[in-house]
Amino acid sequence: MAEKRDYYEVLGLPHSASQDDIKKAFRELARQFHPDVNKSHDAEEKFKEINEAYGVLSDTDKRAAYDRFGFSGVNTQGMPDYSNMDLSDLFESLFGFGGMGGFTGTGSARRRQNAPRRGADISTQLKLTFEEAVFGTEKEVEITRKERCSVCEGSGAAPGTQPVTCQTCKGQGEIRQVHQTFLGSMVQVVTCPTCGGRGKIVEDPCRNCRGTGLEQKTSTKKVTIPAGVDDGNQIRMVGEGQPGANGGPNGNFYIELDVAPHRFFRRNGNDILLDLDINMAQAALGDEITIPSIDGDVKLRIPPGTQPGRVFRLKDKGVPILNRTERGNQLVTVNVQIPTGLNKQQEELLTALGKTMGTEIKIQERSFFDKLKDAFSG
Numbered sequence: 001m002a003e004k005r006d007y008y009e010v011l012g013l014p015h016s017a018s019q020d021d022i023k024k025a026f027r028e029l030a031r032q033f034h035p036d037v038n039k040s041h042d043a044e045e046k047f048k049e050i051n052e053a054y055g056v057l058s059d060t061d062k063r064a065a066y067d068r069f070g071f072s073g074v075n076t077q078g079m080p081d082y083s084n085m086d087l088s089d090l091f092e093s094l095f096g097f098g099g100m101g102g103f104t105g106t107g108s109a110r111r112r113q114n115a116p117r118r119g120a121d122i123s124t125q126l127k128l129t130f131e132e133a134v135f136g137t138e139k140e141v142e143i144t145r146k147e148r149c150s151v152c153e154g155s156g157a158a159p160g161t162q163p164v165t166c167q168t169c170k171g172q173g174e175i176r177q178v179h180q181t182f183l184g185s186m187v188q189v190v191t192c193p194t195c196g197g198r199g200k201i202v203e204d205p206c207r208n209c210r211g212t213g214l215e216q217k218t219s220t221k222k223v224t225i226p227a228g229v230d231d232g233n234q235i236r237m238v239g240e241g242q243p244g245a246n247g248g249p250n251g252n253f254y255i256e257l258d259v260a261p262h263r264f265f266r267r268n269g270n271d272i273l274l275d276l277d278i279n280m281a282q283a284a285l286g287d288e289i290t291i292p293s294i295d296g297d298v299k300l301r302i303p304p305g306t307q308p309g310r311v312f313r314l315k316d317k318g319v320p321i322l323n324r325t326e327r328g329n330q331l332v333t334v335n336v337q338i339p340t341g342l343n344k345q346q347e348e349l350l351t352a353l354g355k356t357m358g359t360e361i362k363i364q365e366r367s368f369f370d371k372l373k374d375a376f377s378g
Contacts, residue, residue, distance in 0.1 A: 004071060007053035015067065019058065026054040116248035121241045123234075123254040128225065130262035134272075134294055134319050136227035143221055143253055145242050146214040152206035156213035163200035168192050173199040198246075214243065223255060228270065228322040231259035264292055270319045270328030275335060278302060283336045293317045293330055300332065308336040 011025040033046045065073035148154040165171040169192035177188045191197040205211030241251025266273040286304035318328025
């Protein structure tokens with residue numbers, strides 16, 4: 001018989017290894033040398049050696065005894081001790097049992113396939129005008145989803161009949177399968193193939209729902225659109241989605257908002273933008289004009305000497321901040337319109353004005369920021 005190797009050496013770890021290091025090394029080596037995966041002639045012996053090392057080093061008391069007295073301190077006699085080992089993660093990764101119900105025994109949990117499950121979410125799109133998005137509104141939406149069958153009242157069985165208990169699983173919705181391995185008998189819990197986990201069988205299905213217990217229905221619901229929503233925002237109606245399975249909760253219903261563009265206004269966050277054309281005389285001499293706002297027409301004073309591109313701010317004339325009382329502003333950008341198609345009188349007046357203003361052309365110096373931009377761009 002070959003000489004027993006140090007347990008730390010078997011797992012490829014230093015004596016200072018943490019419990020997480022030990023568990024990680026064991027998983028990797030167990031996957032590598034499991035006889036069902038590795039067909040080498042010595043794979044089974046190595047796998048037993050790995051399990052023996054893990055059985056000692058994963059137990060705090062046994063590890064302390066081994067560190068102090070060596071093999072004599074644990075007295076394994078070549079046999080691994082599995083009494084305190086949690087192998088559920090390992091067997092899930094090796095065999096895929098975990099997703100089908102898991103092993104029974106120490107450290108493992110039965111995951112029933114007929115446990116309550118939440119229903120699926122559904123969604124729709126709702127069109128709004130610009131004003132409806134700004135001020136909020138109330139709309140009606142149609143929800144098409146599956147609901148309890150009106151004929152069989154959700155049982156799935158034809159009127160006058162009832163589902164019967166599944167004889168394969170005796171109404172449990174799952175069955176146990178025993179697998180023999182060199183580690184012993186492993187019990188796997190899986191969904192019953194006869195009833196699909198429901199525990200009951202419909203022998204005479206309802207013709208309206210074809211035995212599902214559900215039928216497609218469309219209902220109308222009122223939804224409140226809060227002030228300040230924007231294009232692409234979603235509104236969630238909790239519990240208005242598809243029904244859950246096995247008594248689970250319904251999913252949710254999501255409404256995606258599609259806000260139509262406005263004829264004049266644009267939106268930037270909670271500010272409303274408006275571009276405004278004024279003529280040369282208004283820009284030079286100043287004026288008081290009437291402009292549109294989301295609240296209706298308002299007065300705007302154009303001071304003398306207004307330059308193209310100047311922005312005027314109308315405080316609190318923007319979009320309400322969602323779920324708050326404050327509002328954004330309306331920002332009015334002025335563009336000075338150069339006239340075309342002047343009549344003779346207008347040409348004479350402008351010519352006279354031009355003579356009084358001189359013909360000198362002033363070359364604008366480049367700004368500091370333009371120079372800085374050039375410096376960075378090379």
